[in-house]
Amino acid sequence: MRLYSMPSSGNSYKVRLLLALLGRAVEMVDCEYGSARLGEVKPSLPYGKLPVLELDDGTMLAESDAILWFLGEGTGFVPADPVARAQMLGWMFWEQYNHEPVVAVRAALLCYPDRAALATPDRMAELLERGHAVLQVMEDRLAGRDWLVGDDVTLADICLYAYTHTGGERGGFNMARFPAIGRWLGRIAALPGYVGLDD
CATH class of the missing domain: 1.20.1050.10 (Glutathione S-transferase Yfyf (Class Pi); Chain A, domain 2)
Structure with a gap:
């Protein structure tokens, strides 16, 4: 997986944090606010904003809490009840x-x-x-x-x-x-x- 992340952003950080707590490996693509890198990738991002998690098959998942749900499903971070x-x-x-x-x-x-x-x-x-x-x-x-x-x-x-x-x-x-x-x-x-x- 590849995570397009804005290092200073809490929305990006929450995804990085959950990945770390789960011990999941991910390629990190840092696109800090105002950087040339952000300008390069922005047109390819769903909704044009970060974070975005790119899955191995190329599927792009956007919105931080939706990404949390995807990563958390089937783990102890999502209650069974x-x-x-x-x-x-x-x-x-x-x-x-x-x-x-x-x-x-x-x-x-x-x-x-x-x-x-x-x-x-x-x-x-x-x-x-x-x-x-x-x-x-x-x-x-x-x-x-x-x-x-x-x-x-x-x-x-x-x-x-x-x-x-x-x-x-x-x-x-x-x-x-x-x-x-x-x-x-x-x-x-x-x-x-x-x-x-x-x-």
Whole structure:
């Protein structure tokens, strides 16, 4: 398999992380934001964005959470119980619809120089307030439990870890407000095979 990945992107990282946790070999094609490489491959990518997993037969799978589902199917990262599976998917949908558009967007406005003009004080303040509210939803869920769904790590945890674990450093969120999230981040970082965003 070949993974077209943007190294700085949480959406690409979540796929790299799951591959590492599963011990799956993959050829990595780094296409960092703004690079010539990204411009070269972009026309061949479904939806024109990363990450994309190219299978051995040439099939291209796009959208990070769809790739997670493909890789996770038949592993311990997908619960056997149908209700738990639906709950896991619910968190994954919530990540793309509620979490990523706030937590990841604020980080992108701070980290990518060509987006600096969009980082107006009002916009950043709005994203900070909304991001803290989103993180509070996770904090409430993780209070008194180890994982988002069931008694073990699932794709939901891998999915939401990607942008949450850099929320303070890259997004400027006050992560000290969320001790249950902090403990959960530590549990994921301790999983066998774990790799960090910059590994």
